[in-house]
Amino acid sequence: MHLYAAPLQGYTEAIYRNAHAEIYGDGPDRWYTPFIRVEHGEPRGRDMRQLSSPLNTNHRLVPQIMFRDADEWEKLVTAIMETTTYREIDMNLGCPFPPQVRKGRGAGLLGRPDELARIAELMKGHPDVTFSVKMRLGINAPDQWKAVMPAINSMPLAHVTIHPRVAAQQYGGELYLDDFREIMAKTAHPVIYNGDIATPADIDRVTSQFPTLAGIMTGRGLLARPSLVDEWRQSREWTPDERLDALMRLHSRVAGQCEQTYQGETQILAKLKPFWDYILPSLDRRTAKAIKKAATRPAYYRAIESVGAE
Ligand SMILES: Cc1cc2nc3c(=O)[nH]c(=O)nc-3n(C[C@H](O)[C@H](O)[C@H](O)COP(=O)(O)O)c2cc1C
Structure with missing residues (x-):
């Protein structure tokens, strides 16, 4: 069972991740960077500089990219390949921020199966990169994933992380667990669950509800209780x-x-x-x-x- 730390823009930056890795010895297997994106036609300098911070060396870090189309995708992947040593890249298909969704980025890509199919083709040109996807169930309906599943299944992915909400919900409201069960059955890739994990007992509950999960990703729960992953691994709630x-x-x-x-x-x-x-x-x-x-x-x-x- 993999335990991953979710990316949170403005929170899980290098300083926080580095300090967390120092203090909590049994922490997450991987941390994901807040999304790196294109600005004025180029990978954003500030995002790229964060990747080479010396603070990143005490934990396993995976860059996450957010893109609108195959062109932005290629720019971001090429920049990471040419200027860093990271060879794992996570693809953001979940960001619910309306201006980004409208432009087709993040969860916006869930409405664009053709663009995802083009990106799946481009991935063949990068056999030395291990890709993963982080997604929601849809933009405003929890069955919209069905339209993009053929493209996602055709991608060579290490795993798909799924937050069982739609973009219109942002970060609150009902979790669509029936749809999550269905997407798990239809996905060709290992699945990581992400959403509202706050306690070690939550990890046990979700893993027994979905025994074929490859792992759990936790964001706000880990920030609220930084010992969460250590406690679960040690099978003991800390005092x-x-x-x-x-x-x-x-x-x-x-x-x-x-x-x-x-x-x-x-x-x-x-x-x-x-x-x-x-x-x-x-x-x-x-x-x-x-x-x-x-x-x-x-x-x-x-x-x-x-x-x-x-
Ligand atoms: C303030 C904030 C910033 C976020 N930034 C990102 C991001 O950069 N990339 C991403 O994939 N998800 C981002 N997320 C979503 C989280 O990674 C995660 O999917 C979401 O919070 C649900 O998981 P949780 O309930 O464990 O927090 C962000 C969420 C919040 C609240």
Whole structure:
């Protein structure tokens, strides 16, 4: 059973992944980068630079690309092949952000089987790359995957990660598990489940519900409970003290790197505060409010000191 960390733009960046890999020894088998895309006709410089960060060396990282058509796809794959040593590439067919979907990127490609068939052909020209797909069930109906399944099945893929929602739902609402079961049966590739995994028990529940799964990918659940994968692997829920101790060490590494990497209080705080976004609901209200409102570093670090002290 593979356990993967989902890409979250603005959260699972190099600093976070590196710190997580330092603190949590039994963590995810692979991390996926937030999507890399084309901007002004070229692979975006900032995205490509992130790939060569020295912080990436302590964990297994797979670049994820988001593209509109075969042309953008080829540009991104070529850039990764020519300028990096990564030989695994994940393809984003799930991003629900309406401006991107309208342009045909992310989940938008679920409505364009012909373009996916063209890309499947191009993949034959890159036999040294291991590709995977991360997708949803559809754009606005959970059976739209059926139209693209022939193209996806014709691709040489290591696995398909499926988030059983449609793009119109964004990240909330009902999970279409019956459709997930159906897509699993119709996919020629190993399937990774992704969506709303928050506890080790959730991993057990989903794997017993779908015993042929090749793995689980977790995003927000891992950010809210960074020990999630370690706990599941160790078949033991950590005590609140163990979880808090590791969390504070994780934060301390992330904060240290942010202080080194970014300049100016505003920028440092803007990079640091998202660390707490998915953790805040589990904190007491006063601490959560103090973290959210902190406008200076002293106020921020004071607020952090009260995490777990309630
Ligand atoms: C803020 C945010 C940013 C995301 N960025 C990406 C991304 O860059 N690439 C991608 O494939 N999915 C992205 N996702 C989707 C997650 O990878 C994941 O599929 C989704 O959150 C469902 O899994 P979860 O319930 O375990 O979080 C993002 C989700 C959120 C909430």
